[in-house]
Amino acid sequence: MNQHASHKPDYEKELRRAGVRITRPRKVILRILTETDDHPDAMEIFQRASAVDSSISLSTVYRTMKLLEEMGAIHRHAFEGGRARFEQADGDHHDHLIDIDTGDVIEFHSNRIEELQEEIARALGYDIVHHRLELYGRKRRRT
Amino acid sequence: MNQHASHKPDYEKELRRAGVRITRPRKVILRILTETDDHPDAMEIFQRASAVDSSISLSTVYRTMKLLEEMGAIHRHAFEGGRARFEQADGDHHDHLIDIDTGDVIEFHSNRIEELQEEIARALGYDIVHHRLELYGRKRRRT
DNA sequence: GTTTTTATTGCAAACGATTTGCAATTGCAT
DNA sequence: ATGCAATTGCAAATCGTTTGCAATAAAAAC
Ligand SMILES: [Mn+2]
Ligand SMILES: [Mn+2]
Ligand SMILES: [Zn+2]
Ligand SMILES: [Zn+2]
Numbered sequence: 001m002n003q004h005a006s007h008k009p010d011y012e013k014e015l016r017r018a019g020v021r022i023t024r025p026r027k028v029i030l031r032i033l034t035e036t037d038d039h040p041d042a043m044e045i046f047q048r049a050s051a052v053d054s055s056i057s058l059s060t061v062y063r064t065m066k067l068l069e070e071m072g073a074i075h076r077h078a079f080e081g082g083r084a085r086f087e088q089a090d091g092d093h094h095d096h097l098i099d100i101d102t103g104d105v106i107e108f109h110s111n112r113i114e115e116l117q118e119e120i121a122r123a124l125g126y127d128i129v130h131h132r133l134e135l136y137g138r139k140r141r142r143t
Numbered sequence: 144m145n146q147h148a149s150h151k152p153d154y155e156k157e158l159r160r161a162g163v164r165i166t167r168p169r170k171v172i173l174r175i176l177t178e179t180d181d182h183p184d185a186m187e188i189f190q191r192a193s194a195v196d197s198s199i200s201l202s203t204v205y206r207t208m209k210l211l212e213e214m215g216a217i218h219r220h221a222f223e224g225g226r227a228r229f230e231q232a233d234g235d236h237h238d239h240l241i242d243i244d245t246g247d248v249i250e251f252h253s254n255r256i257e258e259l260q261e262e263i264a265r266a267l268g269y270d271i272v273h274h275r276l277e278l279y280g281r282k283r284r285r286t
Numbered sequence: 287g288t289t290t291t292t293a294t295t296g297c298a299a300a301c302g303a304t305t306t307g308c309a310a311t312t313g314c315a316t
Numbered sequence: 317a318t319g320c321a322a323t324t325g326c327a328a329a330t331c332g333t334t335t336g337c338a339a340t341a342a343a344a345a346c
Binding site for chain 3: 021022023024041042043058059062063066080084126
């Protein structure tokens with residue numbers, strides 16, 4: 001039994017509820033998503049899926065990601081540079097620090113920053129619908 | 144004499160110093176940039192430039208923007224959705240609130256947020272090279 | 287001012303990520 | 317098992333941006 005078993009989201013159930021069919025490609029993609037904890041892009045998901053079933057197409061990966069995104073099951077991030085990256089949407093809100101040398105993504109959260117963002121928007125007469133806070137940095141070198 | 148004459152950046156001088164030629168297309172594009180205070184995209188700049196000299200091409204707009212960006216004279220922002228948007232780099236650092244209904248861009252700055260970002264990065268063992276803070280919101284409706 | 291040397295241009299074609307039309311296939315309700 | 321709508325893979329299209337190339341024009345050299 002997995003340590004975090006109770007946290008595993010049941011995408012299949014969610015999909016059924018949304019009235020879409022549980023196909024073989026979708027099953028494979030969903031499993032990849034639940035089994036990964038990083039922020040893969042469509043091509044990475046495609047390659048991992050191909051390893052399981054080589055008939056799965058990149059189009060289907062993109063279509064499935066869009067579907068899951070619209071269902072709110074995953075988040076899509078457009079970090080700097082190339083492709084969009086995805087992650088499961090079940091956890092709490094967080095922002096990202098991207099290592100510009102390695103591409104590694106580190107998650108963080110600051111209640112204080114979130115509050116300040118709200119204050120700023122309010123002062124400007126706006127309600128925040130969503131936001132994007134990304135720090136691009138480099139590992140500090142020991143001096 | 145313009146109220147803000149002293150703040151107008153002399154791009155032509157900067158370009159000369161960078162060893163590039165002051166061509167007619169570049170002159171037109173530079174004037175458009177200095178005369179605008181919003182965040183136009185390449186197509187908007189192209190259209191404004193076309194009105195002055197219909198022979199200017201979109202390629203040249205893109206090439207000029209890249210040149211200015213590399214010189215540090217302008218900033219390029221990849222807000223959500225379509226095209227990249229540009230702005231003069233002379234002012235102080237600020238972040239952006241984007242009106243998701245109109246596309247309007249409102250600038251703001253929070254020293255407190257900037258400090259907190261630094262603290263977070265430091266705690267994670269990183270130095271921030273640059274960051275991106277964008278609030279996407281909607282005008283608050285009077286109740 | 288004229289010639290020479292190069293950088294710069296416009297154009298069309300290439301690009302990379304993502305989306306889409308379509309005919310063939312499949313899930314699933316009957 | 318049957319029927320039909322949802323889904324698929326494929327190739328082609330899309331969108332913003334970049335690039336190769338031959339023609340042009342800026343600045344340097346005369
Ligand atoms: Mn994340
Ligand atoms: Mn700005
Ligand atoms: Zn946040
Ligand atoms: Zn900032």
